[in-house]
Amino acid sequence: MDVTISQSTFERALSVAGRAVPSRATLPTLTHVLLQAEPGRLKVAGTDLNLAIITWEEALVSEPGGITVPAKPLAEFISALPDEPIHLRVHRETWTLQIVCGSYETAMKGLDPEEYPILPDLEGDGFALDPEDFRLAIDQVTFAAAADETRPILTGVLIRWEEGHGGGAGGAAALTLAAADGYRLSVKTLPVLRAPVAASEPGSTFSVIVPASTLKEVGRILKGETEPVSMMVLRGRNQVGFRLSRAAVLSQLIEGQFPDFQAIIPKRWETRVEISREALWKACKALSVFARETSNAVRLALIPGEGDQPGQVLLQSRSPEKGETRVAIDALVEGNRLEIAFNVRFLMDVLEAIEGDWVAFEMTTPQSPVKVLSVGDPSFVHVVMPMFL
């Protein structure tokens, strides 16, 4: 292998692929990154066998070939170099990577790339997704997934396809993404630019559970992406892949049955509030300081307007030591007056995930699940369980 690549490009590639490299592993090659010179580009890949991130960067390739080298020391060394062309050359007899950059020169011991796990190619037909829509969808669902490894299914995001069940704007083809951690649920419909041929047959359906952590990585790489992203399920391998213009993410799927989330979404309401997202978020932020020692509880009183009096939402947090804090916000309140309590962290999470200026809450009783919507955006539904005080 003989490659010349710019320092900043190489540094970026290493930081992207490095996110899949485990810091400790029983298999020594797993703590390495794979460098593979292909015509006109350098491929950099990392994997912990559950997640693989592959990225390609433009490079001047004089001789194809590859090597694996310890990921962390390489990334640290490269980031310390000046932004000048880096020349990489592999000595196959000793599997040594020689790195020359300006007046800097080093040699790193590596391993035969044949010993590195084989990462399947992600060529083929997939769901084409708009990168910005997809990134937003990831942000809106992954926060509701569980961090709790004892219930693995809930650490994943369900991605479901039902041919003919559009759900997207104007009934366009769409995927449904859902995540739940036991206390809350986020559901998002994501328009599909083009469905693969296999999924376009009438009645075709599938659903997979993708680790939320994988999607967060995809979301991170999607920043700045302009080309459509292709998502493909590798059925035989129980894997899912995401192909971007200069990167690919491959991940194991989580096996099991995702809870029936449709049954959890409330179908009716007794009290409905429309409120400024920003005003409510600011109030929550202020109250959270005082709610921290009392289980993060905030009480909300929802008071419908009367005559020319506008409706109001009164927020209050109470701490045995620090007393009470109150905030009142004008809002559109329909239906019955209601008092209800929430974990303020749950409220802030959903308010941060929603994009629109107005957010709606639909509730029935203080003990029942609450539906949270972004006003004017039918693609997102959130359900949160109130707290019992």
Place this chain on the structure above:
Amino acid sequence: MPIRILDPGLVAQIAAGEVVERPASVVKELVENALDAGASRIEVEIEGGGRRRIRVADDGSGIPAAEVPLAFARHATSKLSSVEDLFRVTTLGFRGEALAAIAAVARVTCRTRAVGEDLGVELRIEGGRILAQRPLARPPGTEMIVEDLFFNTPARLKFLKGEGAERRQIDLWITRYALAYPHVHFVLRHNGREIFSLPAAREPRHRLAALYGAELADALLEVSEEADGVQVYGWISPPGIDRPDRQELVFFVNGRWVQDRMLPAAVLQAYHTLLPSGRYPWVFLWVKLPPERVDVNVHPAKIEVRFRDPDGLFRAVQRAVHRALRESTPVPVFQAAEIPVRATEFPARPVPMPSEDLAGEPAEERASPGLPPLRVIGQIQARYIIAEGPDGLYLLDQHAAHERVLYEALQAQRQQGPLPAQPLLQPVLIDVLPEEMSLLEENRGLLEELGFRIEPFGPRTVRLQAVPAVLSAEAILSVFQDLLLDLQESRRPVEGALEAQLIRSICKRAAVKAGQVLSVEQMQHLVRALERCAMPWACPHGRPTILRFPIGQLARQFGREE
């Protein structure tokens, strides 16, 4: 069948069942007799897991020839003569049942010579009947050979476990006695192969090393405490060395190995927060108390005991273990540098043991010394917060400090009513064991007050509907497992401690963990919250939350003239 008085042989066989349950109980009784006879060397030879042959030979005081036949009569003992004596038992055996019981269900050969007699005697007994008796020349001491155990009680034979299981049980007993009597040379052989030969050791620690390896023995912390006539000493493992079961929670009461619920509970409480859940320490503890304060006559096998003052003993053991653990905290390490400072000068600030720690009462509302306003400097090891106060440098343990903050907040909330609960969108179904089910049911009211909503859902399944709101960021199933563990631990003689225990566990789980990187804002918030606590100096388990290093101290250590 007409009612009849049982014939004495049958009575003896039935009674034997209480003492001689399995080969290991024969070994135990014989070894105890040898120890009571003052042996300095005891050899135990086992064949066929003890079913075929058990031989226990000692160099003790022996049995006088004239008394040998009597030794095998029921309720014959040299160790007691009146009821008063029963309440002051200092020997291991005393009930006078053992030899008779063994002789009733096996073929026994006894060879013995008493110290001071010229000639020994050999006696052969089978199924309780003396077959032969003859004089014999041998050194002083006793050799007992028990063969074909349960040959005349086939029903019991049927219930014996396999050779391996019986062998393990015997090994367990011999190991325990070898620990309790380090000055006695123990030899153990199975089927002719020597398992160990432990020469007399000067102190138990050497015996521990011989049995468990020097590495473990060196790592163990010493426990030594005496108060109020109760002496607690021994060795325990430091945090970081643990095992997955309770097998090595070993207790000796007045030299006798006992299996008791309260002693392990006391120890585990002292370890609370120091061990990951589901892990247990190595504990070898000797408890010495005046014989009239313990009743060993609870069970014929004498492995259960009853204490006159269980609560007092619980506290004594817990305190002793606690102190040993606390003294192994990093403060001494800090001083280990070549600094001419005596340990006592470092203000690991004597932490007043909170009374609620043991009795479960809320902290008494007294004027606490309180903390001065502190300025957060930073975090080290993602574990400790460094802060500056007007009078020196402060070091906080972030987990312990947060536990204290949460504990006081939850206690305050509890006084106003139930703790806030966070219900689940969909209940989680969890399978439990029948005894866990009954524990959950018994305590349902209390659990609900604390935020746990758990309903039976079928005979072996519960529906978990809500958890305490402070735990909503934690793994639900682990929270539930912790709860079960606490409920099981709670079956101990200290009353009313369950709620306090559960609240402590909730705090432990909800608190910031060691290893969690905190922002400056979070650290400031934690320090402010701790400043407001009534008892900021210790976490709810009694570990220190904060250490102070006075300015003068620092100056002295840096060799500054002030």
